Amino acid sequence: MIDVTEENFESDVIAKSAETPVLVDFWAPWCGPCKSLGPILEKLEVDYGGRFNLVKINSDDEQQLAAAFGIRSIPTCVLIKDGRPLDGFMGALPESKVKEFLDKHLPSEADLAVQEDMEQAEELLGEGDTNAALAKLQEALAINPANDDARFDYVKLLISVGELESAQSALSPALAQIPLQVRFDALNHWLQALMFATTDERGAWSVEQFDALIAANKRDFDTRLAKARVLIASGEMIQAMDELLEIVMRDKAWEKEIARKTYVSVLELLSPAKNKNQEALSNKTAGGIELTGNSAAVQDPQAELVSKYRRKLSMVLN
Numbered sequence: 186m187i188d189v190t191e192e193n194f195e196s197d198v199i200a201k202s203a204e205t206p207v208l209v210d211f212w213a214p215w216c217g218p219c220k221s222l223g224p225i226l227e228k229l230e231v232d233y234g235g236r237f238n239l240v241k242i243n244s245d246d247e248q249q250l251a252a253a254f255g256i257r258s259i260p261t262c263v264l265i266k267d268g269r270p271l272d273g274f275m276g277a278l279p280e281s282k283v284k285e286f287l288d289k290h291l292p293s294e295a296d297l298a299v300q301e302d303m304e305q306a307e308e309l310l311g312e313g314d315t316n317a318a319l320a321k322l323q324e325a326l327a328i329n330p331a332n333d334d335a336r337f338d339y340v341k342l343l344i345s346v347g348e349l350e351s352a353q354s355a356l357s358p359a360l361a362q363i364p365l366q367v368r369f370d371a372l373n374h375w376l377q378a379l380m381f382a383t384t385d386e387r388g389a390w391s392v393e394q395f396d397a398l399i400a401a402n403k404r405d406f407d408t409r410l411a412k413a414r415v416l417i418a419s420g421e422m423i424q425a426m427d428e429l430l431e432i433v434m435r436d437k438a439w440e441k442e443i444a445r446k447t448y449v450s451v452l453e454l455l456s457p458a459k460n461k462n463q464e465a466l467s468n469k470t471a472g473g474i475e476l477t478g479n480s481a482a483v484q485d486p487q488a489e490l491v492s493k494y495r496r497k498l499s500m501v502l503n
Contacts, residue, residue, distance in 0.1 A: 189240045202265040206237045211244045211261045218277035219260045236291045299325040374450035382418035387411045457487045
């Protein structure tokens with residue numbers, strides 16, 4: 186538990202909430218109910234073993250913070266996650282009710298174990314130990330098969346190292362979800378392109394062989410799609426999108442819009458991963474706290490490329 190003022194609010198609440206949820210306790214020294222709730226919150230912070238961080242704000246001393254959160258009575262507790270208020274409660278609740286509130290929003294111990302495995306896998310990948318990273322991600326999925334982030338990272342890594350059959354098996358539960366997540370659909374199109382390149386005789390064709398057939402018939406969509414898949418399999422994503430766009434321009438609905446769907450999947454694969462910390466620190470909180478010291482965002486060249494190709498598709502579709 187720490188005391189928070191305007192000076193350390195950004196660092197000890199907003200920034201830290203991008204990693205671990207922060208429970209903010211608005212209190213005052215004269216408040217009787219605050220004195221009964223405070224020890225309960227401090228006990229639960231210990232009992233929950235790092236699943237949330239507790240901070241206290243003296244609403245008399247920090248009136249601007251209290252006003253920004255619209256505090257009308259104390260004690261009031263607000264749970265902050267990723268820089269923004271998630272939920273809260275007022276009054277001196279008994280321990281059982283506070284636990285109900287926390288359990289509704291905090292990750293379980295199993296979720297934390299999965300997160301730890303995923304972080305270790307990322308470190309192992311950085312060290313070049315792919316096999317150990319795969320083992321960690323597999324362990325994470327064994328703990329919680331419903332964790333989509335772990336499944337995504339596991340399947341993506343399997344595809345990256347050429348374990349296509351294992352990737353197909355691990356991806357299958359995600360493809361059965363309704364609605365289907367775009368990121369899993371993207372992995373599926375990537376996987377299908379790689380499988381095509383290794384099983385179809387055209388996977389060994391040169392670009393010139395494809396182009397000769399396409400030059401003879403601009404509407405040879407099957408050859409265009411085959412070329413795009415081979416390009417995707419070899420990592421030439423931009424050239425693949427250019428070929429897919431040619432199909433969409435000529436026949437948007439061909440083969441149940443396979444060209445558009447593959448194009449969108451490539452865009453998803455190329456999109457830079459979001460940085461939660463930057464996202465949390467880039468705006469006001471929902472309570473209206475203006476964050477300071479944020480420099481203007483610099484456009485990522487990769488994000489700019491993705492944006493450019495999104496616009497191309499949009500122009501063709503419209």
